[in-house]
Amino acid sequence: MNELGMPAPASLHSRGAAQMELHEQAVNLTRKRFGNHVFVRAVVEISNYCRENCSYCGMRRSNRQLKRYRANHEQLAELLLDHCPPSVTDVNIQAGEDPVAVREVAIPLIRSLRQNTSRGVSVCVGLHDKSVYAEMKEAGASIYILKFETANPAHYAQLEAPATFERRIGDIRHLAATGWNVSSGFIAGLPGQTDADLLENFKLANELPLAGVSVSPFIPGDETPLSKAPISDVDLALNCMAALRIMRPDWIIPSVSALNLAEPGSGYRRGLRTGANLVTINMTPSDVRGDYLLYKRDRFIMTEERILTAIAAEGLVPSSRSLAEFYRTGRVNGYDSGEKPAVKRFDVDAVNG
Numbered sequence: 001m002n003e004l005g006m007p008a009p010a011s012l013h014s015r016g017a018a019q020m021e022l023h024e025q026a027v028n029l030t031r032k033r034f035g036n037h038v039f040v041r042a043v044v045e046i047s048n049y050c051r052e053n054c055s056y057c058g059m060r061r062s063n064r065q066l067k068r069y070r071a072n073h074e075q076l077a078e079l080l081l082d083h084c085p086p087s088v089t090d091v092n093i094q095a096g097e098d099p100v101a102v103r104e105v106a107i108p109l110i111r112s113l114r115q116n117t118s119r120g121v122s123v124c125v126g127l128h129d130k131s132v133y134a135e136m137k138e139a140g141a142s143i144y145i146l147k148f149e150t151a152n153p154a155h156y157a158q159l160e161a162p163a164t165f166e167r168r169i170g171d172i173r174h175l176a177a178t179g180w181n182v183s184s185g186f187i188a189g190l191p192g193q194t195d196a197d198l199l200e201n202f203k204l205a206n207e208l209p210l211a212g213v214s215v216s217p218f219i220p221g222d223e224t225p226l227s228k229a230p231i232s233d234v235d236l237a238l239n240c241m242a243a244l245r246i247m248r249p250d251w252i253i254p255s256v257s258a259l260n261l262a263e264p265g266s267g268y269r270r271g272l273r274t275g276a277n278l279v280t281i282n283m284t285p286s287d288v289r290g291d292y293l294l295y296k297r298d299r300f301i302m303t304e305e306r307i308l309t310a311i312a313a314e315g316l317v318p319s320s321r322s323l324a325e326f327y328r329t330g331r332v333n334g335y336d337s338g339e340k341p342a343v344k345r346f347d348v349d350a351v352n353g
């Protein structure tokens with residue numbers, strides 16, 4: 001690490017004792033800041049229609065093999081209001097980039113959740129008009145997940161990632177400046193990614209007004225131009241997560257389900273040993289979730305049982321406070337390291353430009 005907390009390439013590729021030391025340092029910082037509490041959210045994947053054509057993603061618009069669906073708002077509201085596991089404190093609404101789903105499913109669902117529960121609401125629905133962001137916020141969502149995918153603009157364009165790199169970064173800044181808690185992130189192990197690209201990801205993440213960040217290992221998606229590319233090394237993604245935690249002990253870092261595709265059976269749990277403090281239960285109705293194709297048709301579904309078992313096995317406990325509340329107060333179940341909540345500082349940064 002240098003004085004700004006940027007990792008050295010060697011640490012991102014470390015193994016053995018050096019890797020253990022990196023991960024231990026990350027976990028110790030997480031415990032110091034968050035105790036043994038882990039946030040548990042539910043995700044519902046409301047639509048697999050997508051107007052974008054990212055070459056890494058199975059939902060890309062050119063994929064004609066995919067049966068497209070939009071979930072029904074009432075069905076999802078009933079599911080989330082009446083059948084949400086008690087450990088779930090937040091709901092994440094995810095979709096391909098589909099303005100119809102935002103209007104007809106996401107916004108009514110956010111309203112139902114806001115009116116009937118105290119759960120926090122996050123959205124991960126891609127790029128939209130500023131008025132649409134404002135409508136989602138006014139409906140009651142407070143966390144926006146918008147990954148920058150790669151900090152290399154030429155690579156971003158080559159991967160046909162959404163709109164343009166400049167637009168993606170501009171919207172991340174706009175969302176933060178208008179009061180959203182923004183989580184971003186990148187894909188580790190993308191075909192063509194260099195060490196210099198990896199380091200740029202850290203630099204960009206550190207510069208942006210973020211409250212959280214995620215790292216997904218690259219999984220060659222079925223029915224995509226990159227389907228024959230090699231899967232990311234899980235250790236690279238885990239080392240990136242640890243280095244991000246060391247760079248920014250205050251961030252929310254999820255253990256993503258793709259870690260279990262990169263290392264079946266243990267990748268996800270290793271994420272919890274690498275500084276992650278957020279896990280996600282998949283509550284997408286089973287009749288449609290097979291068609292929410294980011295990677296493989298054979299999905300690894302994070303059920304409540306799997307999640308709670310993984311948390312307990314790591315000696316952790318679900319946070320009883322929501323992520324949304326944490327962002328407002330900087331406290332997890334009364335556990336407060338005495339540091340000011342990062343997000344407050346970033347609100348000021350964002351407004352000051």
Ligand code: SAM
Pocket residue numbers: 056057058059094095096097124125126127145146147149162186187216217218219220221258294295
């Ligand atoms: N459409 C929204 C957007 O663009 O933000 C949200 C849904 S998008 C499918 C969610 C995330 O999945 C992307 O931001 C990307 O990081 C990740 N993703 C998609 N395909 C992937 C792959 N093959 N490997 C790893 N991550 C992938």
